[in-house]
Amino acid sequence: MSNEHIDExxxxxxxxxxxxxxxxxxxxxxxxxxxxxxxxxxxALAYTIAYPAWPMLxxxxxxxxxxxxxxxxxxxxxxxxxAKAKYVTAIQSKxxxxxxxxxTLREFAVAAGGAAFKVNCVQCHGSGAQGSTGFPNLNDDxxxxxxxxxxxxxxxxxxxxFAADPDTRxxxxxxxxxxxxPEQIAQVSAYVASLSGPVQDKSLIEPGAMVFADxxxxxxxxxxxxxxDLGAPNLTDAIWLHGSGEAAIAAQVRAPKNGVMPAWxxxxxxxxxxxLAVYVHSLGGGE
Amino acid sequence: MLDQSQVERLEAEAVNSAKTRQPLYAARKKIFPKxxxxxxxxxxxxxxxxxxxxxxxxxxxxxxxGPFAPDQAVLVDLANRRFYFFFIEIWxxxxxxxxxxxxxxxxxxxxxTSTVGRAWCGYTCPxxxxxxxxxxxxxxxxxxxxARMKLDAAPWSARKLFLRVSKHAIWLVIAVATGGAWxxxxxxxxxxxxxxxxxxxxxxxxxxxxxLTGTTYVLGGLMREQVCTYMCPWPRIQAAMLxxxxxxxxxxxxxxxxxxxxAKKASTAGQSVGDCxxxxxxxxxxxxxxxxxxxxxxxxxxxxxxxxxxxxxxDKLGRERGxxxxxxxxxxxxxxxxxxxxxxxxxxxxLVRTPSGSFADGLAHFHLGKIFRLxxxxxxxxxxxxxxxxxxxxxxxxxLELNVLHDRNPQFVTLSDGSIRNGYTVKLLNMIPEPRTVExxxxxxxxxxxxxxxxxxxxxxxxxIPVEPDRLKTLKVFVRQPADQIRKPAQSFEFRIxxxxxxxxxxxxxxxxxxxxxx
Numbered sequence: 164m165s166n167e168h169i170d171e172x173x174x175x176x177x178x179x180x181x182x183x184x185x186x187x188x189x190x191x192x193x194x195x196x197x198x199x200x201x202x203x204x205x206x207a208l209a210y211t212i213a214y215p216a217w218p219m220l221x222x223x224x225x226x227x228x229x230x231x232x233x234x235x236x237x238x239x240x241x242x243x244x245x246a247k248a249k250y251v252t253a254i255q256s257k258x259x260x261x262x263x264x265x266x267t268l269r270e271f272a273v274a275a276g277g278a279a280f281k282v283n284c285v286q287c288h289g290s291g292a293q294g295s296t297g298f299p300n301l302n303d304d305x306x307x308x309x310x311x312x313x314x315x316x317x318x319x320x321x322x323x324x325f326a327a328d329p330d331t332r333x334x335x336x337x338x339x340x341x342x343x344x345p346e347q348i349a350q351v352s353a354y355v356a357s358l359s360g361p362v363q364d365k366s367l368i369e370p371g372a373m374v375f376a377d378x379x380x381x382x383x384x385x386x387x388x389x390x391x392d393l394g395a396p397n398l399t400d401a402i403w404l405h406g407s408g409e410a411a412i413a414a415q416v417r418a419p420k421n422g423v424m425p426a427w428x429x430x431x432x433x434x435x436x437x438x439l440a441v442y443v444h445s446l447g448g449g450e
Numbered sequence: 451m452l453d454q455s456q457v458e459r460l461e462a463e464a465v466n467s468a469k470t471r472q473p474l475y476a477a478r479k480k481i482f483p484k485x486x487x488x489x490x491x492x493x494x495x496x497x498x499x500x501x502x503x504x505x506x507x508x509x510x511x512x513x514x515x516g517p518f519a520p521d522q523a524v525l526v527d528l529a530n531r532r533f534y535f536f537f538i539e540i541w542x543x544x545x546x547x548x549x550x551x552x553x554x555x556x557x558x559x560x561x562x563t564s565t566v567g568r569a570w571c572g573y574t575c576p577x578x579x580x581x582x583x584x585x586x587x588x589x590x591x592x593x594x595x596x597a598r599m600k601l602d603a604a605p606w607s608a609r610k611l612f613l614r615v616s617k618h619a620i621w622l623v624i625a626v627a628t629g630g631a632w633x634x635x636x637x638x639x640x641x642x643x644x645x646x647x648x649x650x651x652x653x654x655x656x657x658x659x660x661x662l663t664g665t666t667y668v669l670g671g672l673m674r675e676q677v678c679t680y681m682c683p684w685p686r687i688q689a690a691m692l693x694x695x696x697x698x699x700x701x702x703x704x705x706x707x708x709x710x711x712x713a714k715k716a717s718t719a720g721q722s723v724g725d726c727x728x729x730x731x732x733x734x735x736x737x738x739x740x741x742x743x744x745x746x747x748x749x750x751x752x753x754x755x756x757x758x759x760x761x762x763x764x765d766k767l768g769r770e771r772g773x774x775x776x777x778x779x780x781x782x783x784x785x786x787x788x789x790x791x792x793x794x795x796x797x798x799x800x801l802v803r804t805p806s807g808s809f810a811d812g813l814a815h816f817h818l819g820k821i822f823r824l825x826x827x828x829x830x831x832x833x834x835x836x837x838x839x840x841x842x843x844x845x846x847x848x849x850l851e852l853n854v855l856h857d858r859n860p861q862f863v864t865l866s867d868g869s870i871r872n873g874y875t876v877k878l879l880n881m882i883p884e885p886r887t888v889e890x891x892x893x894x895x896x897x898x899x900x901x902x903x904x905x906x907x908x909x910x911x912x913x914x915i916p917v918e919p920d921r922l923k924t925l926k927v928f929v930r931q932p933a934d935q936i937r938k939p940a941q942s943f944e945f946r947i948x949x950x951x952x953x954x955x956x957x958x959x960x961x962x963x964x965x966x967x968x969x
Contacts, residue, residue, distance in 0.1 A: 305865070
């Protein structure tokens with residue numbers, strides 16, 4: 164009080180602070196600013212009481228509202244599951260053909276199956292399900308074990324040549340390197356190639372047909388049309404899992420590659436397998 | 451002729467006059483605008499009735515669009531992403547119409563401001579209209595300027611409390627109605643009103659009402675002129691668009707000065723006197739609380755109420771109206787030059803009048819031709835051009851559209867017979883509120899055939915597809931071409947859709963991919 168000092172130029176009292184002859188004017192902050200400031204302070208205090216905030220020795224205070232972000236996620240996941248429940252129940256109770264025939268269910272299953280495919284299947288079959296040498300293209304209309312929705316479901320459920328599953332699809336092509344002479348292998352390769360396209364040496368076709376009838380027709384059929392019960396591929400079409408042309412065919416005759424696909428039902432559950440089957444069936448080649 | 455006894459002299463002081471120019475940051479001085487009457491006041495009542503009428507009533511207008519679309523004339527249907535305006539329906543991708551309207555509003559603002567000044571501020575700005583409305587309530591309850599000033603200065607009493615509570619209560623009712631009207635633009639108004647009253651409307655509806663009630667009450671009732679002076683960027687922008695040929699509310703000092711409260715005495719004493727009797731009527735009516743006689747200033751919203759106030763004083767004094775008037779700066783400057791002999795002396799009213807008392811011939815008078823100049827013609831031209839383009843595109847726009855997305859992974863699939871298949875996601879847009887059947891056909895691509903997922907029909911070059919009213923239909927289409935018909939790795943062809951009942955068609959040029967080595 165006693166040392167109140169009024170600045171001569173502005174006529175405003177000073178705070179009494181002085182630095183090198185410069186005195187600080189005592190201009191109060193605007194009232195609305197001060198009020199807002201106090202509101203924010205009160206808000207901040209209330210916030211730290213309501214929500215987890217103050218660090219303690221082992222964890223932070225929990226806050227009286229009981230909020231936790233983990234709970235939030237749990238609730239959101241539960242809400243999402245609840246929203247899907249209607250469709251999931253329907254999918255559980257129906258066969259894959261019935262699902263594929265129902266517009267709404269198919270749309271749901273294709274979306275869900277597409278998501279599952281991107282996580283579990285793209286490693287072998289590719290992101291567009293287009294496959295690669297040794298891994299089937301799922302978009303086309305050529306199916307080793309059948310292209311009906313149920314057959315696809317069976318394949319995904321139990322896998323192919325997957326030893327751990329007793330119901331897996333099983334077959335194995337014999338290696339012919341020790342059974343056939345090299346020239347016989349060349350002949351039968353030329354014959355098989357001739358079923359779907361031109362070959363260089365036409366003279367090999369006729370003896371090749373003989374070799375085929377004796378060694379291959381049992382599985383691939385007399386006309387080379389294949390046998391789906393055995394997973395024996397159709398040799399007359401334009402699709403070649405292990406490469407087209409006489410050389411690739413000869414390699415497969417000598418030392419066949421027998422692809423393996425794991426059984427998925429244990430890992431994904433029946434619902435997801437059904438969704439995957441509907442998705443794969445919808446890619447354009449489904450029968 | 452100079453009977454000043456009829457003129458009430460008001461003790462009105464401008465909140466920020468030229469003499470006591472204060473910094474922008476200063477405590478607010480309360481303003482108690484006096485009721486004005488006259489032509490501009492009449493015009494403002496009319497504008498207020500029209501603008502408030504449009505705002506409150508529009509959502510209740512009905513417009514029959516048939517059974518598949520809402521019957522509200524103006525509706526922003528955010529949930530379904532549709533905007534309805536009478537006979538026009540806009541989909542989100544047609545939002546450029548709104549962009550066009552905003553451009554027209556912008557150029558329209560240039561046009562209006564460069565001709566008649568800040569007319570937007572003075573007459574149609576919601577802030578101005580609602581403040582006017584709130585002032586009507588205030589005057590009805592607390593009385594006109596003097597009564598309100600007295601009430602404000604009086605200590606708290608039962609009467610003062612009653613008047614204040616009534617005033618704020620009515621303001622709040624208006625504010626709630628304002629916030630309430632807004633939400634009706636976004637949903638079916640009668641249904642929503644029922645829901646709001648029974649408490650079953652969406653929380654966002656109540657939140658919107660609450661926010662707009664708050665802003666209306668605070669901005670229109672409590673803050674008033676401070677919004678225009680301190681918060682609004684508009685005055686700064688508008689002021690930059692004025693030039694010497696734009697109309698502004700002008701105090702004509704060339705006939706008003708020297709102002710005198712004792713004109714008779716002064717003139718008998720041989721002093722020169724102007725028309726201004728310094729009655730302060732212009733200051734008392736000003737809702738911004740300024741003195742227009744200080745010249746153009748940022749605070750002036752050109753509501754022209756000071757013109758009305760001054761005109762009625764001039765009428766009483768038997769002088770020409772227009773001491774305060776809409777005038778251009780060019781005219782004002784010319785007349786000032788005349789009154790001051792080219793700026794060589796103080797204003798001498800004798801120089802602008804003939805000895806008989808009428809105005810001198812050399813005076814510049816306003817006529818419409820002055821505000822129509824190259825600049826305004828350019829604005830008008832641009833404004834009309836945008837408008838015409840919008841109308842043209844609205845009249846010729848497509849109501850049936852086709853979008854095609856080519857599958858990119860895989861780009862093509864070789865089938866067992868060697869033929870090549872490509873996949874497409876085809877979107878059919880039926881943009882009218884009626885169900886339609888469209889025929890989708892392939893054009894080009896020799897031997898190509900389509901099959902559509904979910905449609906159990908053999909492959910063909912043409913399919914009939916029903917599309918729901920006002921909806922987008924997505925189809926998964928597979929196109930297949932035999933190996934021997936493939937000409938090159940990328941072939942162009944067209945998807946085409948035709949409305950089977952009408953004449954509308956749409957086409958989309960797509961690409962068909964095939965492996966490099968196929969033929």
